[in-house]
Amino acid sequence: MLLVLCVDLDDDLGRKTGVETPVVGRDAVEAAAVDLATADPEDSDVNVLFEGLHIADRVDDESVEVAAVTGVDGSDVAANRAVGEELDEVLAGLATGEDVRAMVVTDGAQDESVLPVIRSRVPIDGVQRVVVRQAQDLESMYYTIKQVLDDPETRGTILIPMGILLLIYPLSLLAERLDMPGAVFGVTSALIGFYLLSRGLALGERLDAFVDRVREGLYAGRVSLVTYLVAGLLLVIGGFTGAQTVQGLQADTGDALTVIEVIAALVYGSLRWFAAAGVTSSLGRVVDGYIDGEFEWRHLNAPVYVLAIAFILHGVSSFVLAYGDLSYLAFTLTGATLLGLASTFAFALAESRFGGRVRPT
Numbered sequence: 001m002l003l004v005l006c007v008d009l010d011d012d013l014g015r016k017t018g019v020e021t022p023v024v025g026r027d028a029v030e031a032a033a034v035d036l037a038t039a040d041p042e043d044s045d046v047n048v049l050f051e052g053l054h055i056a057d058r059v060d061d062e063s064v065e066v067a068a069v070t071g072v073d074g075s076d077v078a079a080n081r082a083v084g085e086e087l088d089e090v091l092a093g094l095a096t097g098e099d100v101r102a103m104v105v106t107d108g109a110q111d112e113s114v115l116p117v118i119r120s121r122v123p124i125d126g127v128q129r130v131v132v133r134q135a136q137d138l139e140s141m142y143y144t145i146k147q148v149l150d151d152p153e154t155r156g157t158i159l160i161p162m163g164i165l166l167l168i169y170p171l172s173l174l175a176e177r178l179d180m181p182g183a184v185f186g187v188t189s190a191l192i193g194f195y196l197l198s199r200g201l202a203l204g205e206r207l208d209a210f211v212d213r214v215r216e217g218l219y220a221g222r223v224s225l226v227t228y229l230v231a232g233l234l235l236v237i238g239g240f241t242g243a244q245t246v247q248g249l250q251a252d253t254g255d256a257l258t259v260i261e262v263i264a265a266l267v268y269g270s271l272r273w274f275a276a277a278g279v280t281s282s283l284g285r286v287v288d289g290y291i292d293g294e295f296e297w298r299h300l301n302a303p304v305y306v307l308a309i310a311f312i313l314h315g316v317s318s319f320v321l322a323y324g325d326l327s328y329l330a331f332t333l334t335g336a337t338l339l340g341l342a343s344t345f346a347f348a349l350a351e352s353r354f355g356g357r358v359r360p361t
Contacts, residue, residue, distance in 0.1 A: 001098045002064045003122065005087070006052040008045045009079045009111040011070040016040050022086040023068040024093060029053060032068060044107040047130045052105045055128065065094060076113060084117040091122060101125045164191045223291075227284025231277035238273030245269025249321070264320035267313050275310035279303040297350040304343035311336040 006029065014021050017035040033049035040046075049068060056066045069086040071079025094100060105128045106112050118124060168188050197203070246265040250257055257265070282302035289295040315332025318324030 001094065001100045002059055002062055002125065003090070003094070003100050003102045004052045004056045004059075004064060004066045004105065005090075005102045005118065006045075006048050006066070006068040006105045007070075007083065007111050007114060007118075008048065008068065009071040009076075009083065009106075009114055010073045011079075011082075012036065012040070012043050012045045013049075013068065014070050015073060016043070021068065021070045022090050024065070024090055026053060026056060026066050029066045029068050044130070048105050048107045051128060051130045055103060055105065063098065071114070076110075080114045080117045083114045084121065087118060087121055099123075103128065105130065160195055161192060164188055164195065223287045224281070224284035227280045231281040231284075234273045234277035234280065238270035238277065241273055242266040242268075242270030260320060264317040268317040268321060268323070271310055271314055271317065275306055278306035278310075282306060297347040297354070300347050301343050305340060308336040308340045308343075311339070 011021075013019055013023075013032060013036055016039040017032065019032045019035060023029050023032045029049055030053055033046060033053070036043060036049065037046045052066050052068070056064045067090045069083050069090065071082045073079075091100065100122055102118060102122045102124050103126050104112075104115065104118060104124055107130050112127060112129070115124065115127065165188070168185075171187060242265070245268055246257070246262055249261070249265045286295065286299050286302070289299055311332045315324065315329045315336075318332075319326065319329040
């Protein structure tokens with residue numbers, strides 16, 4: 001017996017028509033093909049089903065059966081496994097004592113990845129790949145290009161680099177008038193480089209996700225949005241303050257600073273602003289956790305640990321810059337350690353007394 005096996009690896013047949021698969025028998029496959037053509041006339045799997053019927057009608061020297069099997073949309077491994085399971089069901093339903101061989105009908109190389117799975121269950125006489133004849137014509141090429149460009153993913157991948165390259169000539173004319181002939185290639189290469197980096201690092205998806213989180217936070221009343229903004233401004237101020245501290249130290253000493261002295265000056269000048277940013281952002285997270293009913297006493301350790309780390313860094317940087325002596329360094333190290341231990345013990349005791357999570361009242 002020849003089994004004409006129509007393969008739909010991504011399950012367009014089931015998803016678009018609701019037909020239960022596998023479909024076995026000429027009448028059932030023909031009805032499924034009509035249903036799929038009605039649901040989506042442009043789907044190439046319609047041609048696969050009708051090609052399977054066409055092959056079966058031409059066989060007159062042996063018994064023949066037509067069947068359509070489908071995979072799943074998504075993982076190729078899961079799709080191949082699903083095709084194998086449906087093929088087992090088809091073979092089990094064939095009431096014949098003859099040897100069964102298969103003629104596989106697909107619409108492209110992707111569906112043909114399932115051939116080893118089919119071959120492990122039944123010998124394969126041949127593979128028929130269905131190609132629409134109009135795809136060779138100019139008219140079909142026009143509509144194919146039009147459909148490709150309508151896809152946002154493809155449009156961004158093709159048109160943006162082409163647009164940047166086409167801007168070279170007008171930018172060259174503009175740069176020549178502005179007496180900056182070398183700026184054109186720098187600008188265009190920078191644009192193409194930025195585009196490639198954004199595509200490679202998926203910056204667009206990350207920016208969309210960030211905007212969605214900000215929008216959800218605004219509507220949900222997230223305190224952390226405000227505290228993060230304040231913390232960011234504090235970090236910027238701290239950076240400028242640290243740079244000014246380095247410049248002031250350089251002016252006072254008159255000699256070149258070592259790398260350790262520069263780092264110590266940066267830390268010393270920006271530390272109070274960075275510590276304020278850390279405390280502000282951590283308190284915002286604590287408040288949001290309390291509102292969401294996910295607050296735990298141990299979360300209050302975060303702002304205390306930030307202060308303890310700030311004390312340690314202040315003592316070390318002061319000692320390096322000779323603003324504080326060895327006793328002050330020992331005092332800050334000891335005080336920060338005791339502060340961290342006291343915080344950990346206090347909030348652990350609070351959790352044991354009042355429970356792990358605190359619900360908002």
